[in-house]
Amino acid sequence: MVNRRTFLRSSLAGTALLVIPFDAFGQTSPKSDNSTIKTSSSRDRSEGTSFHLGMAGYTFVKFDLDTTLAFMKKIDVHYLCIKDFHLPLDADAEQIAAFKAKLEAANVIGYAVGPIYMKDVAAVDKAFAYAQRVGVDLIVGVPGVWGDTTPNYEVLDRVEQKVKETNIRYAIHLHGPDMTLYPDATSIWNDVKDRDPRLGMCLDIGHNLRYGSDSIRDLKRYAKRVFDIHLKDVTAPTKEGHAIELGRGIIDFPAFVKMLRKVGYKGSVSLEYEKDMNDPFIGIAESVGYFKAITEQG
Amino acid sequence: MVNRRTFLRSSLAGTALLVIPFDAFGQTSPKSDNSTIKTSSSRDRSEGTSFHLGMAGYTFVKFDLDTTLAFMKKIDVHYLCIKDFHLPLDADAEQIAAFKAKLEAANVIGYAVGPIYMKDVAAVDKAFAYAQRVGVDLIVGVPGVWGDTTPNYEVLDRVEQKVKETNIRYAIHLHGPDMTLYPDATSIWNDVKDRDPRLGMCLDIGHNLRYGSDSIRDLKRYAKRVFDIHLKDVTAPTKEGHAIELGRGIIDFPAFVKMLRKVGYKGSVSLEYEKDMNDPFIGIAESVGYFKAITEQG
Numbered sequence: 001m002v003n004r005r006t007f008l009r010s011s012l013a014g015t016a017l018l019v020i021p022f023d024a025f026g027q028t029s030p031k032s033d034n035s036t037i038k039t040s041s042s043r044d045r046s047e048g049t050s051f052h053l054g055m056a057g058y059t060f061v062k063f064d065l066d067t068t069l070a071f072m073k074k075i076d077v078h079y080l081c082i083k084d085f086h087l088p089l090d091a092d093a094e095q096i097a098a099f100k101a102k103l104e105a106a107n108v109i110g111y112a113v114g115p116i117y118m119k120d121v122a123a124v125d126k127a128f129a130y131a132q133r134v135g136v137d138l139i140v141g142v143p144g145v146w147g148d149t150t151p152n153y154e155v156l157d158r159v160e161q162k163v164k165e166t167n168i169r170y171a172i173h174l175h176g177p178d179m180t181l182y183p184d185a186t187s188i189w190n191d192v193k194d195r196d197p198r199l200g201m202c203l204d205i206g207h208n209l210r211y212g213s214d215s216i217r218d219l220k221r222y223a224k225r226v227f228d229i230h231l232k233d234v235t236a237p238t239k240e241g242h243a244i245e246l247g248r249g250i251i252d253f254p255a256f257v258k259m260l261r262k263v264g265y266k267g268s269v270s271l272e273y274e275k276d277m278n279d280p281f282i283g284i285a286e287s288v289g290y291f292k293a294i295t296e297q298g
Numbered sequence: 299m300v301n302r303r304t305f306l307r308s309s310l311a312g313t314a315l316l317v318i319p320f321d322a323f324g325q326t327s328p329k330s331d332n333s334t335i336k337t338s339s340s341r342d343r344s345e346g347t348s349f350h351l352g353m354a355g356y357t358f359v360k361f362d363l364d365t366t367l368a369f370m371k372k373i374d375v376h377y378l379c380i381k382d383f384h385l386p387l388d389a390d391a392e393q394i395a396a397f398k399a400k401l402e403a404a405n406v407i408g409y410a411v412g413p414i415y416m417k418d419v420a421a422v423d424k425a426f427a428y429a430q431r432v433g434v435d436l437i438v439g440v441p442g443v444w445g446d447t448t449p450n451y452e453v454l455d456r457v458e459q460k461v462k463e464t465n466i467r468y469a470i471h472l473h474g475p476d477m478t479l480y481p482d483a484t485s486i487w488n489d490v491k492d493r494d495p496r497l498g499m500c501l502d503i504g505h506n507l508r509y510g511s512d513s514i515r516d517l518k519r520y521a522k523r524v525f526d527i528h529l530k531d532v533t534a535p536t537k538e539g540h541a542i543e544l545g546r547g548i549i550d551f552p553a554f555v556k557m558l559r560k561v562g563y564k565g566s567v568s569l570e571y572e573k574d575m576n577d578p579f580i581g582i583a584e585s586v587g588y589f590k591a592i593t594e595q596g
Contacts (some may be wrong), residue, residue: 035514290590
């Protein structure tokens with residue numbers, strides 16, 4: 001959605017900082033070996049990494065698109081999973097064009113839509129038509145509704161049919177102990193492993209762990225079906241565990257980042273911050289700073 | 299200033315999170331080897347580290363004490379260098395008691411006062427009397443005033459005399475290319491190296507680098523006289539270099555943290571955030587998250 005050249009230019013603007021000092025002093029200056037200054041040999045594994053940090057749109061459920069984009073610019077995050085409260089499922093071409101213009105102006109890429117709950121086949125058709133109009137190749141969805149206790153295979157069959165028709169991938173969202181339907185990665189794997197390879201999961205590492213499942217093990221085990229990741233930290237691997245700033249909870253993020261690299265994960269790692277949702281900005285910024293450092297060093 | 303037991307209790311509350319999962323599942327539970335959960339063997343070098351993250355009070359020049367403390371609680375930072383706009387130099391016992399009560403309620407330790415500019419010996423006496431009333435053992439100060447081009451040795455001699463009288467250490471603040479008086483660590487070292495060992499410096503790693511000096515080299519070289527540190531990142535090692543969120547600039551923080559450990563630095567590493575000073579909170583939080591992760595991993 002963002003003009004690729006625009007986006008790269010802004011990325012380069014960031015890395016250019018590493019070059020300035022040497023230009024500033026010239027090659028012959030003794031200060032060019034100033035050990036305080038990052039060099040190309042300083043360890044920073046974030047450049048050219050296969051995955052990227054993003055934001056799950058749900059994080060901003062209490063805020064409009066303009067507030068969301070202004071904040072994302074401030075924290076220098078450029079990928080957003082689009083939620084329907086920012087772009088309605090029935091948005092027409094004009095609304096979508098206006099929405100895309102705002103994202104491009106903010107240098108943000110809308111990389112997917114969802115999570116979208118799909119109670120029946122009509123809802124599936126509507127969601128895929130929406131994704132096609134928006135122009136994304138990934139839907140994060142739930143083939144069912146909140147409160148369902150068993151998968152709705154009529155809906156899932158239709159999802160698979162639409163995936164084949166549209167070549168849009170479908171990532172089933174898991175919700176831990178809060179929801180009986182697809183609580184963890186294994187429950188999704190069991191329903192997609194024998195279906196079209198473009199059906200997979202959005203691995204929420206916090207909810208999966210709150211269900212007692214090992215998110216790093218599951219990232220490795222189900223890597224080929226992990227299309228999106230919800231990044232969060234939690235206070236305990238139980239239903240009582242709640243969201244908290246990255247690094248303050250129990251998740252071992254260096255180990256998580258190592259596994260992202262080991263499996264060559266190429267998607268978005270999107271922070272879904274569910275603490276202080278009426279005023280989440282400070283906690284999000286702390287979490288983004290923490291994850292950026294882990295990604296550089298991990 | 300904070301009741302030590304209160305402070306430790308809150309620190310333990312943080313680390314207790316690492317224990318919860320094992321208690322929750324019990325020793326026999328297979329989930330106790332959940333690789334997503336931090337363990338005592340997970341690499342986290344921040345526990346029991348010799349230095350601590352703090353905030354330089356100047357960061358909050360546009361904000362009152364209540365706003366400052368509420369925010370520090372949110373970002374879980376517990377050390378503050380007290381600036382006179384939060385506690386005036388002529389504060390009486392009652393004002394100081396009220397100030398301390400607020401810090402204790404916020405679980406914040408006021409570990410030093412300053413920076414304080416001292417234009418003459420009377421200003422030196424006033425500053426040391428203030429530090430004694432506040433009950434801190436460290437003053438960050440400048441023996442002179444903004445615009446001075448040469449050190450004022452009458453003032454510095456009085457500082458040394460008061461240090462001997464009160465056993466309060468004195469850290470001269472450096473200000474890089476913006477100020478002719480004490481622009482970098484070496485200029486301070488030259489004036490304190492033959493004086494009482496309780497005279498030293500507040501090493502501002504950003505301003506020192508903006509002057510072209512190597513802050514990591516200087517931390518190593520002058521370690522025994524480094525009593526306080528101002529933490530910041532900058533965009534260039536020149537006067538034109540400006541403050542930016544930690545990790546976005548040119549400073550190699552993993553190398554900096556390694557040097558803090560190598561020299562066994564035991565003081566505060568206090569973020570002095572000089573970007574967006576009318577609304578610095580998002581940038582501070584990102585910077586704190588970044589530094590916490592580097593400290594855990596470095």
